[in-house]
Amino acid sequence: MDKDFLKEFSAKLSIIEENMIWVIRADQRFHDGQRVEWSRRGRRCGYPKRKIAQRGTVINIDAFSIIVKLDGLKQARSFHHAFFNPVTGAKLF
Numbered sequence: 823m824d825k826d827f828l829k830e831f832s833a834k835l836s837i838i839e840e841n842m843i844w845v846i847r848a849d850q851r852f853h854d855g856q857r858v859e860w861s862r863r864g865r866r867c868g869y870p871k872r873k874i875a876q877r878g879t880v881i882n883i884d885a886f887s888i889i890v891k892l893d894g895l896k897q898a899r900s901f902h903h904a905f906f907n908p909v910t911g912a913k914l915f
Contacts, residue, residue: 839863839915846914848883848903856880856908858890861915864905877909 852858859877860869870876875892882889882898888906891898907913 843902843904843915844886846903848886848888851903851914852880852883852888852906852908854880854882857910858888858906859909861905861907861913863915864901867905869901869905878906 857877857879864870870892872895874894878890878892880888881891884900886902887900888903889898889900890906904915907915
């Protein structure tokens with residue numbers, strides 16, 4: 823296949839992923855008490871900031887954000903749901 827075609831195809835997939843983030847709500851993907859880990863998207867944005875905080879537990883869910891208590895940290899923090907995937911199950915982002 824042509825490299826230009828692959829670059830163009832990859833760019834179009836990125837646009838689709840960007841739009842999916844705002845169509846899917848957090849409560850459709852997660853529930854309170856669920857174990858989560860950083861997604862590829864979260865890692866591209868520079869997370870996790872600390873090596874200790876690789877996984878966590880969902881504490882609360884808002885429209886497009888989830889409050890996660892990361893393992894090894896004292897306080898929970900709010901993140902966009904696309905920054906996380908369930909530990910077990912489908913990896914959407």
